[in-house]
Amino acid sequence: MRFSVCLRSLACAFSLFVSFHTAHSQTVPSFLKANPRWVDSVFNAMTPDQRISQLIMVAGFSNRSRGYEDSLMRLVQTYQVGGIVFFQGGPIRQARLINRLQTVTKVPMLVAIDGEWGLGMRLDSTVRFPYQMTMGAIQERDDLIYKMGAAVARQSRRLGIHINFAPVADVNNNPNNPVINFRSFGEDKEAVARKALAYMKGMQDNGLLTSLKHFPGHGDTGTDSHYDLPLISKNRQQLEGLELYPFRKLIDAGAAGVMIAHLNIPALDATPNLPSTLSRKVVSDLLKNELGFGGLVYSDAMNMKGVTKYYPSGIADRMGLEAGMDVLEYTLDIPRAIAEVKQAIADGRLSQADIDARCRKVLAAKAWAGLDRYKPVDLMNLVRDLNEPESELLNRLLTEEALTVLKNDKEESGEPLIPLLNLGTKKIASVSLDAAQETYFQKMLGNYTAVKHFNIAAATADTTLKRIRQELKDYDLLLVGVHLSNIRPAVQYGVTPKTVAMLKELCETGKAVVSVFGNPYALAKLEGLDQARGVIMAYQLTQFTEELAAQLIFGAIPAKGKLPVTVNERYKRNDGIATSSIGRLKYTIPEEVGVDSYFLTAKIDSLMQVALTQKATPGGVVQMAKDGKVIFRKAYGTHTYEGLTPTKEDDLFDLASVTKVSTSTLALMRLVDEGKFNLDATMADYLPDFKESNKANLIWRDVLTHQAGLKASIAFWTDTKNPDGTWKDKTFDEEKHGPYKIEITDNLFMHRRYRKTIFETIRDSPVSAKKDYVYSDLSFILYPKIVEKMTDQKFEDYLKQNVYEPLGATTLTFNPMRFYPLPRMVPTEYDSVFRKTLVWGRVHDEGAAMLGGVSGHAGLFGSSNDLMKLVQMYLQKGYYGGKQFISPQTVTEFTRYQFPEKGNRRGIGFDKPTYKYTGNAPRYASPQSFGHSGFTGTFIWVDPQYNTSYVFMSNRVYPSRTHTKLITLNIRTNVADVLYEAIRRGPSSNLAGILATP
Known part of the structure; x- marks a missing residue:
C-alpha cells in the first residue's frame, strides 16, 4: 500500500512537468514542487466538476453591501471555485470577507489582487508604492524594487492574499497607450526586464505568487482592451525583438505565473478577431512550448470587452482552457463555463487529463502558498501591520532615486x-x-x-x-x-x-x-x-x-x-x-537612519505627557536629526495652561541662554577664523574702556569658559528703583517721549543713555580672586560691542547677513514682533515685579530687555527648525548648504573641553557633559558632544560620535519662573536620551534589509 502511494505521488509530480519542454535554460517555478502528498490527497477527493471549478477565479469586492457578500458566499459554496480576485475595498472588511468565504470551501481558495503598486492600488488604508514608470527612472538601485516586492509580499500574505497579478512586463513604446502607459517600467526592453525581474523576485522570494502581464505584450497599442479588442500589427520578428524579450527573461528566471492579454495579433494567430487569451498558438504553442513556461497561465479578466465583444461568457472561458490557460480570472457565468468545459471534454476538444494536470498545478500553488495548513486572517493590528514604517521608507527611497x-x-x-x-x-x-x-x-x-x-x-x-x-x-x-x-x-x-x-x-x-x-x-x-x-x-x-x-x-x-x-x-x-x-537637512522618518519610529515616538510622547500633566511646561517642540536627516519633529501642548492655542512646530520661542551659542559664540568663531579675535588675548585688548578696570587682564579663554571670576549676573533693573518704588531719574517712564525711546513694554520705556550705565556696571563689578567655575552672563552682554567694532556692522545685521539668511534660518531674530504676528510667538513669564505684564513677543531676560531686546546673552527668538539648521552647521564642522561658515578647526576648538584638568566641563561658549552625570547633558552623551540650555526651557545638543543634533523648545517659565519641574524632572535631557536608546536598539530585520545597499 505504501509502495503504491509512492508510485502515485511520483506519477502526479511527473505529470506537472511533462509539458515543460524548452530549447533554452529555464528555472522551474518553485511552487510546482510543494507538498505533493497534500496535492495528491486533495485531488483524489475531488469530483470532475470540482476539478474544473479549481480553474475558475471569481471577482470580489469588500466595499459592497451585506447582501452582495451573502450572494458571493452562495456562489463560492455552490461551485467551490479555486480562487477569488479582489478589486475594491478596505483591509479589515476584506479580511473578514476572506475569512467568511474560506469557511464554505472544501479546499481553501487562492486569493489574488491586482497590486501593481501594492495593495493601495485596490484597497484603502494600505500602502501605495510608486508606479512602474516612476521606478523606470531609477538608475542604480534596482535592489530597492526587489525590496518593494518583498514588502508587497509581506503585506499581501498578512491580508490572506496569495497571488499578485504583477509585475507588468510590457514595454511601453507608444506614448498614447491608454491602458499600460505609466504601468510600464518604460520603453527600454532590457530595463523593463531587469526591473520587472527585481519586483518579481522580491515577491516570490517572500512567499507571494506572481503573474507577469500582459503576454505577449500590451505596450504598443492605442486601444484599451477593457473596452475593445486591440490589434497589434507587428510581425513576428518585431515582437521577438521587443515585446517578448522581458517575458523570455523572466520565464527563464522562474516566473510563477503569466497573464495572457486580450489582444488580436495576426502575426501569431491569423484568426480574425480572436483574442490571444483564446488562441492555442499564443498560449500553448508560443508560451508553454516555445518559451517553456511551466507555471500558472492566467487569463486577463474575462469580463473585459477585449474578449466579450466577440465571444460570450462561458464560451470564451471554455475556449481559453482549450487554448491552454490554467486559470480563468473574473468568470462572469460560472455555470455556463463549467457546462461548456464538460461539453468540450465530451466532444474531445479538451481531455480530462488536461483538466486534471491543471487542477494539480493550482493545488500545488495552494500548497506553496500555505493553504495546505490554512489559517484565517488575524484582524489584530492588521491596519498597522499593513502600513509598516519600512514601506514608507521604501516609498521615499524609490521616489528619491527616480x-x-x-x-x-x-x-x-x-x-x-x-x-x-x-x-x-x-x-x-x-x-x-x-x-x-x-x-x-x-x-x-x-x-x-x-x-x-x-x-x-x-x-x-x-x-x-x-x-x-x-x-x-x-x-x-x-x-x-x-x-x-x-x-x-x-x-x-x-x-x-x-x-x-x-x-x-x-x-x-x-x-x-x-x-x-x-x-x-x-x-x-x-x-x-x-x-x-x-x-x-x-x-x-x-x-x-x-x-x-x-x-x-x-x-x-x-x-x-x-x-x-x-x-x-x-x-x-x-x-x-x-x-x-x-549638506542641508533632509526631512524623513526615523527608519531611514535605522531607528524604530514606534519606539522613538512612544517614548518621547510619554515623557512630554509627563511634562504637560506635571505642569513642567504648557507646551513645547521636539526636533531631532541624525546623519543630517530630521527624523522627529513634533509639537506638544498649548501656548499657555489657560489658552486654547495649540503649540505648532513652527512657533517662535524665546531662546534665552541658547542665544549665547547662537549669536555671541557664533560671531566670535567667525572672527577667530578671520584672525580678528584671539582667545588668549585680554579683555583690555578689545575693550579699551576696561584697560583701567579689574578685568583688564582677564583672558578671553577663561572668560568664555566661566572661570575668570566674573559675577554670575547683575539684576540691572533693581538699581533703577527708588525706595518708594518709583523710577529713578533718567531710567524709565511709562510714556515714550524725548530720550525715553527704548521700548520695554507697551507702557514702559527706558532712557537711551541707561545702556551706558549697564556696561559701566559690568566693567566696575567685582572679580573673584578664586578662579572657580561660575556660570556668568556678563561677558556675553559685551560681545555685541566687540563684534560691531570689528565688523562695522550692527550685531544683528552681521548675524543675519553672514549666517542666518544664508542658512535659510530666517526666523532667528531679535524683537520678532517686527516681522511676525504675535500668535506665532509663545508667551513666557508674567512679570509681576519689573514689567508688570505678560512677557509675550519680547525677550524674557530683564537685562536683554533693557538693551533694546538685542544682546549676546539672551534675546534671540526662532523656530526649532531654523535653530536646528544652525545646530546642524556646528555638527558638520561649520559647513551647511554648500557654504563653509566656520572652519572645522575653529569648531573643534570651541567645542572641546578647555580645562578638563580643573574639572571645568565647558568648551568655548558651549556646555559639555559633566564628568559625573548631573543632568546638564543627556545621560548617554559622548565626551565629544556639546550644546547649551536656556532659562525659558530651551535646549540644544550635538553629538558628533552619534552624528545627532537635537533641539528642545518650551516656555517652562510660564506663568512664573518658580516653575522648575522641567529642570528637576530632567525632561529635556531625558527626551534626548530616547534618541540614544533608539540608536542603540538598532533596526529590525526588515528595516536592516532595506537599509543594506548592494
Missing part, C-alpha cells in the same frame, strides 16, 4: 542653479498650479528658507490672478509646481488650457524652476518649459514626490533619475542631469 532633472541653467557664477546656493541673496516665491490650497511641495520648500506661497486653481478669479502677477514681479526666483491630478492620456494627463497658459507665462519671466508632478508624457503638452531655468520630472502626484522634489531643489538630496521613455524631440529616454547634495 526624481529627474531635465534642465538646470547656470548662475552668473557658473554654478548650476539647482541645488540653490546663497539663500540670503534670493527672494523666493512658490506657485502651485492646479492646487487651491498650500501643497506638500510648498510646505517642504518653507522648511528651507522664507518662501511666499501662491496657489492657482481652475476656479481662481481673474482679479486674484492679476494680483498674483503683480506680486510675483518682486521675487527673484519662482518655484513652480505643476500638480496634475490625472495621469491618463485620454484626459490629456490632467493638463488644462489654463494650466498651460499660466505655466507659459511664469516660464517667460526667466525666473521659474518647474517641478512636474504627473505623467512624463505630459511634458509634451506643457508649453514654455524651454524658457524655464530648471525642470524637474517627478512622475506622479504624491506626498513623497512633492516633498522630495522640494528637498532636491535645496540640495538636501541629489538628482539621479533619467527618463524611462521618449516624450518628444526635446525630452528623450535617458535624459537626466545629475545634481549634488550640499
Whole structure:
C-alpha cells in the first residue's frame, strides 16, 4: 500500500512537468514542487466538476453591501471555485470577507489582487508604492524594487492574499497607450526586464505568487482592451525583438505565473478577431512550448470587452482552457463555463487529463502558498501591520532615486542653479498650479528658507490672478509646481488650457524652476518649459514626490533619475542631469537612519505627557536629526495652561541662554577664523574702556569658559528703583517721549543713555580672586560691542547677513514682533515685579530687555527648525548648504573641553557633559558632544560620535519662573536620551534589509 502511494505521488509530480519542454535554460517555478502528498490527497477527493471549478477565479469586492457578500458566499459554496480576485475595498472588511468565504470551501481558495503598486492600488488604508514608470527612472538601485516586492509580499500574505497579478512586463513604446502607459517600467526592453525581474523576485522570494502581464505584450497599442479588442500589427520578428524579450527573461528566471492579454495579433494567430487569451498558438504553442513556461497561465479578466465583444461568457472561458490557460480570472457565468468545459471534454476538444494536470498545478500553488495548513486572517493590528514604517521608507527611497532633472541653467557664477546656493541673496516665491490650497511641495520648500506661497486653481478669479502677477514681479526666483491630478492620456494627463497658459507665462519671466508632478508624457503638452531655468520630472502626484522634489531643489538630496521613455524631440529616454547634495537637512522618518519610529515616538510622547500633566511646561517642540536627516519633529501642548492655542512646530520661542551659542559664540568663531579675535588675548585688548578696570587682564579663554571670576549676573533693573518704588531719574517712564525711546513694554520705556550705565556696571563689578567655575552672563552682554567694532556692522545685521539668511534660518531674530504676528510667538513669564505684564513677543531676560531686546546673552527668538539648521552647521564642522561658515578647526576648538584638568566641563561658549552625570547633558552623551540650555526651557545638543543634533523648545517659565519641574524632572535631557536608546536598539530585520545597499 505504501509502495503504491509512492508510485502515485511520483506519477502526479511527473505529470506537472511533462509539458515543460524548452530549447533554452529555464528555472522551474518553485511552487510546482510543494507538498505533493497534500496535492495528491486533495485531488483524489475531488469530483470532475470540482476539478474544473479549481480553474475558475471569481471577482470580489469588500466595499459592497451585506447582501452582495451573502450572494458571493452562495456562489463560492455552490461551485467551490479555486480562487477569488479582489478589486475594491478596505483591509479589515476584506479580511473578514476572506475569512467568511474560506469557511464554505472544501479546499481553501487562492486569493489574488491586482497590486501593481501594492495593495493601495485596490484597497484603502494600505500602502501605495510608486508606479512602474516612476521606478523606470531609477538608475542604480534596482535592489530597492526587489525590496518593494518583498514588502508587497509581506503585506499581501498578512491580508490572506496569495497571488499578485504583477509585475507588468510590457514595454511601453507608444506614448498614447491608454491602458499600460505609466504601468510600464518604460520603453527600454532590457530595463523593463531587469526591473520587472527585481519586483518579481522580491515577491516570490517572500512567499507571494506572481503573474507577469500582459503576454505577449500590451505596450504598443492605442486601444484599451477593457473596452475593445486591440490589434497589434507587428510581425513576428518585431515582437521577438521587443515585446517578448522581458517575458523570455523572466520565464527563464522562474516566473510563477503569466497573464495572457486580450489582444488580436495576426502575426501569431491569423484568426480574425480572436483574442490571444483564446488562441492555442499564443498560449500553448508560443508560451508553454516555445518559451517553456511551466507555471500558472492566467487569463486577463474575462469580463473585459477585449474578449466579450466577440465571444460570450462561458464560451470564451471554455475556449481559453482549450487554448491552454490554467486559470480563468473574473468568470462572469460560472455555470455556463463549467457546462461548456464538460461539453468540450465530451466532444474531445479538451481531455480530462488536461483538466486534471491543471487542477494539480493550482493545488500545488495552494500548497506553496500555505493553504495546505490554512489559517484565517488575524484582524489584530492588521491596519498597522499593513502600513509598516519600512514601506514608507521604501516609498521615499524609490521616489528619491527616480526624481529627474531635465534642465538646470547656470548662475552668473557658473554654478548650476539647482541645488540653490546663497539663500540670503534670493527672494523666493512658490506657485502651485492646479492646487487651491498650500501643497506638500510648498510646505517642504518653507522648511528651507522664507518662501511666499501662491496657489492657482481652475476656479481662481481673474482679479486674484492679476494680483498674483503683480506680486510675483518682486521675487527673484519662482518655484513652480505643476500638480496634475490625472495621469491618463485620454484626459490629456490632467493638463488644462489654463494650466498651460499660466505655466507659459511664469516660464517667460526667466525666473521659474518647474517641478512636474504627473505623467512624463505630459511634458509634451506643457508649453514654455524651454524658457524655464530648471525642470524637474517627478512622475506622479504624491506626498513623497512633492516633498522630495522640494528637498532636491535645496540640495538636501541629489538628482539621479533619467527618463524611462521618449516624450518628444526635446525630452528623450535617458535624459537626466545629475545634481549634488550640499549638506542641508533632509526631512524623513526615523527608519531611514535605522531607528524604530514606534519606539522613538512612544517614548518621547510619554515623557512630554509627563511634562504637560506635571505642569513642567504648557507646551513645547521636539526636533531631532541624525546623519543630517530630521527624523522627529513634533509639537506638544498649548501656548499657555489657560489658552486654547495649540503649540505648532513652527512657533517662535524665546531662546534665552541658547542665544549665547547662537549669536555671541557664533560671531566670535567667525572672527577667530578671520584672525580678528584671539582667545588668549585680554579683555583690555578689545575693550579699551576696561584697560583701567579689574578685568583688564582677564583672558578671553577663561572668560568664555566661566572661570575668570566674573559675577554670575547683575539684576540691572533693581538699581533703577527708588525706595518708594518709583523710577529713578533718567531710567524709565511709562510714556515714550524725548530720550525715553527704548521700548520695554507697551507702557514702559527706558532712557537711551541707561545702556551706558549697564556696561559701566559690568566693567566696575567685582572679580573673584578664586578662579572657580561660575556660570556668568556678563561677558556675553559685551560681545555685541566687540563684534560691531570689528565688523562695522550692527550685531544683528552681521548675524543675519553672514549666517542666518544664508542658512535659510530666517526666523532667528531679535524683537520678532517686527516681522511676525504675535500668535506665532509663545508667551513666557508674567512679570509681576519689573514689567508688570505678560512677557509675550519680547525677550524674557530683564537685562536683554533693557538693551533694546538685542544682546549676546539672551534675546534671540526662532523656530526649532531654523535653530536646528544652525545646530546642524556646528555638527558638520561649520559647513551647511554648500557654504563653509566656520572652519572645522575653529569648531573643534570651541567645542572641546578647555580645562578638563580643573574639572571645568565647558568648551568655548558651549556646555559639555559633566564628568559625573548631573543632568546638564543627556545621560548617554559622548565626551565629544556639546550644546547649551536656556532659562525659558530651551535646549540644544550635538553629538558628533552619534552624528545627532537635537533641539528642545518650551516656555517652562510660564506663568512664573518658580516653575522648575522641567529642570528637576530632567525632561529635556531625558527626551534626548530616547534618541540614544533608539540608536542603540538598532533596526529590525526588515528595516536592516532595506537599509543594506548592494
